[in-house]
Amino acid sequence: MEKLKKSYETLKKSTREKKVITTTTQNKERKKLIGDIVKEIANGVCQLCNQPAPFVNKDQRPYLECHHVQWLERGGADDVYNAVAICPNCHKKMHILDLEQDVKKLEKVANKNMTSFNEYKKS
Numbered sequence: 160m161e162k163l164k165k166s167y168e169t170l171k172k173s174t175r176e177k178k179v180i181t182t183t184t185q186n187k188e189r190k191k192l193i194g195d196i197v198k199e200i201a202n203g204v205c206q207l208c209n210q211p212a213p214f215v216n217k218d219q220r221p222y223l224e225c226h227h228v229q230w231l232e233r234g235g236a237d238d239v240y241n242a243v244a245i246c247p248n249c250h251k252k253m254h255i256l257d258l259e260q261d262v263k264k265l266e267k268v269a270n271k272n273m274t275s276f277n278e279y280k281k282s
């Protein structure tokens with residue numbers, strides 16, 4: 160988590176300074192970082208169905224996917240407060256059904272993710 164925190168701070172700083180023109184590469188990096196953070200917080204458990212990740216990846220880490228509660232395509236922010244780590248099944252479900260009750264639940268989870276991350280930042 161220490162490394163993620165540092166990357167996040169760097170990212171915030173570079174966004175604030177606005178010196179760098181946002182490139183697709185940077186967006187990708189940011190997306191990956193936000194994903195890594197919420198996955199770390201989720202700790203191998205899907206944040207929607209609360210089941211353990213279905214398998215571990217080649218790095219022996221539980222496989223979860225990062226989902227943006229407000230889709231990026233709909234103007235959602237690529238930040239921790241809008242991101243959740245969910246299993247591939249739930250992820251598919253979100254994109255196919257996009258059920259209001261699930262969105263509501265995930266909004267709360269994403270907010271909690273931000274709180275947890277802020278707590279990590281303090282420690």
Ligand SMILES: [Zn+2]
Nearest residue numbers: 205208246249
């Ligand atoms: Zn799930």
Ligand SMILES: [Zn+2]
Nearest residue numbers: 225226227250
């Ligand atoms: Zn998604």
